[in-house]
Amino acid sequence: MASRGWVLAFRSVPGVWRRVAHTAAGLRGPCLRRGYAIGPAQSPPTFGFLLDIDGVLVRGHRVIPAALEAFHRLLNSQGQLRVPVVFVTNAGNILQDGKAQELSSLFGFKVDPDQVILSHSPMKLFSQFHSKRMLVSGQGPLVENAQVLGFQNVVTMDELRTAFPVLDMVDLERRPKTTPILRNDFPAIEGVLLLGEPVRWETSLQLIMDVLLSNGNPGTGLATAPYPHLPVLASNTDLLWMAEAKMPRFGHGTFLLCLETIYQKVTGKELRYEGLMGKPSILTYQYAEDLIRLQVERRGWVAPIQKLYAVGDNPMSDVYGANMFHQYLQMAKREGTAELGAGGLKKQRPSATQSCTSILVCTGVYSPKDPEPMEPAQRGEEPPFHGHRDFNFSPGLMEASHIVNDVNEAVQLVFRKEGWAL
Numbered sequence: 001m002a003s004r005g006w007v008l009a010f011r012s013v014p015g016v017w018r019r020v021a022h023t024a025a026g027l028r029g030p031c032l033r034r035g036y037a038i039g040p041a042q043s044p045p046t047f048g049f050l051l052d053i054d055g056v057l058v059r060g061h062r063v064i065p066a067a068l069e070a071f072h073r074l075l076n077s078q079g080q081l082r083v084p085v086v087f088v089t090n091a092g093n094i095l096q097d098g099k100a101q102e103l104s105s106l107f108g109f110k111v112d113p114d115q116v117i118l119s120h121s122p123m124k125l126f127s128q129f130h131s132k133r134m135l136v137s138g139q140g141p142l143v144e145n146a147q148v149l150g151f152q153n154v155v156t157m158d159e160l161r162t163a164f165p166v167l168d169m170v171d172l173e174r175r176p177k178t179t180p181i182l183r184n185d186f187p188a189i190e191g192v193l194l195l196g197e198p199v200r201w202e203t204s205l206q207l208i209m210d211v212l213l214s215n216g217n218p219g220t221g222l223a224t225a226p227y228p229h230l231p232v233l234a235s236n237t238d239l240l241w242m243a244e245a246k247m248p249r250f251g252h253g254t255f256l257l258c259l260e261t262i263y264q265k266v267t268g269k270e271l272r273y274e275g276l277m278g279k280p281s282i283l284t285y286q287y288a289e290d291l292i293r294l295q296v297e298r299r300g301w302v303a304p305i306q307k308l309y310a311v312g313d314n315p316m317s318d319v320y321g322a323n324m325f326h327q328y329l330q331m332a333k334r335e336g337t338a339e340l341g342a343g344g345l346k347k348q349r350p351s352a353t354q355s356c357t358s359i360l361v362c363t364g365v366y367s368p369k370d371p372e373p374m375e376p377a378q379r380g381e382e383p384p385f386h387g388h389r390d391f392n393f394s395p396g397l398m399e400a401s402h403i404v405n406d407v408n409e410a411v412q413l414v415f416r417k418e419g420w421a422l
Helices: 065-074 096-107 121-125 142-149 157-163 201-213 252-267 282-299 315-335 407-418
Strands: 047-051 085-088 133-137 153-156 191-194 232-235 275-277 307-312 355-361 402-404
Touching: 047 282, 047 407, 065 096, 065 407, 085 282, 121 142, 121 232, 121 275, 121 282, 133 142, 133 157, 133 201, 142 153, 153 157, 157 201, 191 201, 191 252, 201 252, 232 252, 275 282, 282 307, 282 315, 307 315, 307 407, 315 355, 355 407, 402 407
Parallel strands: 047 085, 047 307, 133 153, 133 191, 191 232, 232 275, 307 355, 355 402
Antiparallel strands: none
């Protein structure tokens, strides 16, 4: 059964995409400083960039050299961005302001907070849940992030396990030494907010299950688990992501897979989401499109942005999402499909965007290699599907419009396509 809300409308959209490899030489140069605008001799941009961060601009805490070269091209002589740029990451364990400051420090020009989309940023649109008492899972500044998103009453895992110490039983060192008195004054939890991968997976998996199975009252117990269960909002479905290690690391999608499997095994039913955010969700790309439009208005650029170029390293999130959004734009243009926002609400203004082109780089999760004699494709088998179950597997959507070595080559490719000086 499909997830409710945003995912449902896009599960069955087919798509076929052609893979085009392209490379170009890069030039080195210093990054310039601050802000964004256009140079006096440059026409207003009609295109913008959606840049992934991990695996495209950085690997862990290390800047990828090609990213410095790319920003040298993207900045004018005053150190101002020549085109609108939004950084779209599936990370979520940092505040939006903090991520903007981090990027500013790494690349030497001012990145504003509204140029950064974290995996959970579109949760701001789910106002129907903002007043509910929500259990929040993840790490980093969880409470602060939830409050920035609009959630007014959140409960952390630590607060829940402190209130009900008998629930967390895996770690022998944390088990209560005596039998505590059961509390009956703990307000019921009304939903679950999954902002990113937690640190103690066994604790979070256990307590989330307790909340869902008890209808928000984990100190009690129910003879039959309620279904539909309490609302669940989740962000970042990446199974894997790339850091300094040679091999990809588990992402929040792996944690979600564990939770979904446990829920299915225990109840015989499917865990359902009120919303799935982060790439490849359509909602994330519409949210990015709105931030691009705000940049254009703020800078006084008169031409609408008609083309978006999404640069990423993960075929399942970056490429799949960009291709799915492009397909949605084409369907909307062709059939006059109403543009929807969170919860099926109409967007306040129509989209000027006509296309979203996917560009895959080879500096992160994706790594090109010569096919082996016994590759799955040569045996007539499909490659393993690393995406979330609610985004049905469409192999064509994982094929990028362009494959380049790095983000600098991606910028050069786009500038040539748009007739801009390198």
